[in-house]
Amino acid sequence: MRRTRAATTAAITLSLLAATACGGGSANGDGGSNSAPKELTYWASNQGPDIAADEATLAPELKKFEERTGIKVKLEVIPWPDLLGRILAATASGQGPDVLNIGNTWSASLQATGALLPWDGRNFDAIGGKDRFVASAIGSSGATGQDPAAVPLYSMSYALYYNKKMFREAGIEKPPATWDEMVTVGQRLSKDGKWALGAEGSNLANNIHQVFVLAKQHGADFFDAAGKPAFDGPATVDAVKQYVDLMAKDRIIAPGNAEYAQNQSLQDFAAGKTAMVLWQSAATSFKTHGMKEGDWGVAPVPVPAGGAPGTGRNTNSMVAGINMAVFRNTDNIDGSLAFVKFMTGDEEQRLLNKAYGSIPPVKAAQTDAAFASEDLTVLRETLSTSAAPLPQVPQESQFETTVGTAVKELFADAAAGRPVTTESVKAELTKAQQQMTS
Incomplete structure (x- = not known):
């Protein structure tokens, strides 16, 4: 048909x-x-x-x-x-x-x-x-x-892929297991025109996948038990801010990544421009872009300090x-x-x-x-x-569009040097929630 x-x-x-x-x-x-x-x-x-x-x-x-x-x-x-x-x-x-x-x-x-x-x-x-x-x-x-x-x-599930050569050259022995380690290691790697972590700020689905995991780690979700949108609660605001702050405050993601769409972060990783990328089943793409088996390592996505990957607050991927x-x-x-x-x-x-x-x-x-x-x-x-599976609710595709766009706008602010604050994150998420319920 x-x-x-x-x-x-x-x-x-x-x-x-x-x-x-x-x-x-x-x-x-x-x-x-x-x-x-x-x-x-x-x-x-x-x-x-x-x-x-x-x-x-x-x-x-x-x-x-x-x-x-x-x-x-x-x-x-x-x-x-x-x-x-x-x-x-x-x-x-x-x-x-x-x-x-x-x-x-x-x-x-x-x-x-x-x-x-x-x-x-x-x-x-x-x-x-x-x-x-x-x-x-x-x-x-x-x-x-x-x-x-x-x-x-x-x-598929998400994993942390890291460039072994860039890690060796920076004297880093193992990939970060927690977000605190991600920032510390990332700041050591972000120098000489290279960056620690790749992101795709204009890829709405990828934005959702990342902030969904962080919301779980903050003990929250984007929908309540009745399946109603709950985008702008304190924990979801903190989760989104944590992700955007990797560019805005921690400066381990290149500002140009705010405009990146599908697969552009993988291309930078394969070219040695970034040392890490959070992605799902990326090995085939790396080989297509010229990498060889053994050039990269794979580790679980980081979790909060003091924990290990598991369910609940230590969720580290969507299904x-x-x-x-x-x-x-x-x-x-x-x-x-x-x-x-x-x-x-x-x-x-x-x-x-x-x-x-x-x-x-x-x-x-x-x-x-x-x-x-x-x-x-x-x-x-x-x-x-x-x-953990993303919410199996009828509004899920709208959720990806509205909240994914909110994250995209916040990355644009970070790239332009505009402040990304708790208030500005909450305002974007409130607008997304209103769009869902209007």
Whole structure:
């Protein structure tokens, strides 16, 4: 199914989407017809260093699927800054692809539109069963108590990547384990035109991922127990200020990073311009940008002083990952289910997660020795012991837009030399909360 409407912004009101998204679906919610049984349209997220790399990775797999089933898959790889807006436009118009990738944090938001196929027992049975998947990955596929809106495809968590050569040259023996150590070590590394830590101040999703973890470490969340926005409480204000202060006060992030968008911090790290970066499953991108195995080390994301990675206040990652969804009004429900089964099969899970440096959310695929590397061991242990899912609430995608933009504005202030104070942080978060509730 081809998308025909122009992309809208991620700030589209979800209540409007829910009222308009369900055209074409069958009455029982099991999907549409099979009027185009030999063709599918697939929107893939940009997982590699660029779109061309993803096309090169996916093309032979889609050809393999076509040879096995006779179904041709039309692929479009969509950059992350555009993906949510494209999906929201498609849900509003009913003009979307058959199958698509979504950030797992968006699952509940997109579920609330009614535009995605619910993964009930029958649909899970069609792809081999729900129990094939890791429980934490299923937990980030939709609202609690409802059938999932998507199935897990790639699992990831955040880690601290550090440049071993830059650490040796600075006489630093190990990566920082706490935020106090991050600042101390970072100030030793930030000299001679080089900087300690990379950031992407204009990457709204990355901003959310970082401040969500810090809010957990401050004992808070951005939503209350009833699922209502609670952006501007003292602890969330402190968390956001701590992150922006790495540029504004501690001066271990380059001011130019305030304008950085997706993957620019990875490029600086690979080029030796920054010594550390907080990222999810970055090894493949580093190699693409010219680094060699052994050039970087991997450690857990720092936690507050006096603690070690764990749940609660020592959470150090969100449960990251990519889910795969089917549009409810697809013209080819049987083909869509067959494609999801193929992509989440043991063989493809091993192949694709190796290619992207991610972790298979399918249990049987994790036994491959390729997923026991130093990098992936840190990521797997983080996922199992110290990661927390972003709130699975209908407003989550709006949260990423509004609070991610607030952090972006605060980074812009820091880069311009304007004061970043408790009051200015609270004001930005209050504005974001008002936008959510208006």
